[in-house]
Amino acid sequence: MISFFKSLWRTLSRPPVHISLGVLIIAGFTAGVIFWGGFNTALEATNTEAFCIGCHEMKDNVYQELQGTVHWENRTGVRATCPACHVPHKWTDKIARKMQASKEVWGAVFGTIDTREKFLGKRLELAQHEWARFSANKSLECRSCHNYASMKWELMSDKARRFMKPAAERDQSCIDCHKGIAHHLPDEMNTAVDPALGRLISEAQGQRLEVG
Numbered sequence: 001m002i003s004f005f006k007s008l009w010r011t012l013s014r015p016p017v018h019i020s021l022g023v024l025i026i027a028g029f030t031a032g033v034i035f036w037g038g039f040n041t042a043l044e045a046t047n048t049e050a051f052c053i054g055c056h057e058m059k060d061n062v063y064q065e066l067q068g069t070v071h072w073e074n075r076t077g078v079r080a081t082c083p084a085c086h087v088p089h090k091w092t093d094k095i096a097r098k099m100q101a102s103k104e105v106w107g108a109v110f111g112t113i114d115t116r117e118k119f120l121g122k123r124l125e126l127a128q129h130e131w132a133r134f135s136a137n138k139s140l141e142c143r144s145c146h147n148y149a150s151m152k153w154e155l156m157s158d159k160a161r162r163f164m165k166p167a168a169e170r171d172q173s174c175i176d177c178h179k180g181i182a183h184h185l186p187d188e189m190n191t192a193v194d195p196a197l198g199r200l201i202s203e204a205q206g207q208r209l210e211v212g
């Protein structure tokens with residue numbers, strides 16, 4: 001067996017004698033296409049909701065909570081899936097997020113939150129990590145659907161416009177005010193007041209509405 005591998009290595013390391021450069025280029029191109037196709041297929045397979053809820057940690061906890069919100073189904077039947085909100089759509093940002101998510105796979109393998117009690121115990125920490133990520137990228141995933149530039153201010157209620165216009169003017173991250181919009185807030189935050197939301201409320205209350 002050892003002699004076979006030695007012979008194979010000598011063959012592979014020997015410069016080609018009877019193979020033309022064109023054949024090598026075609027072979028290399030074909031191999032590249034096959035590799036890229038396989039890589040992209042595997043990447044997209046991990047970017048589905050079925051994959052996200054493949055472990056009971058997600059399926060039995062946050063996925064159940066999502067089903068009671070407007071992101072699960074709005075009045076016209078449109079819904080957002082897990083990757084729609086938690087994976088950036090641009091390819092480079094998506095790859096960076098996938099690399100970051102490798103830590104989550106590690107946690108699933110070693111049972112970091114494999115029971116309801118463990119999940120609730122780490123919920124605040126997990127939420128803070130995700131909120132920090134959203135704040136850092138200006139809620140990039142949210143803005144794939146909710147873009148300040150495309151908002152119809154005249155169609156909003158007075159209350160919504162009072163809150164949203166100051167946020168749009170400072171290009172504020174959505175998550176600063178919309179924590180808990182798709183999942184329950186950690187128990188530690190049930191009585192807490194979000195500083196960013198409090199600031200927006202103060203500003204909105206100080207504005208005079210135009211009566212048209």
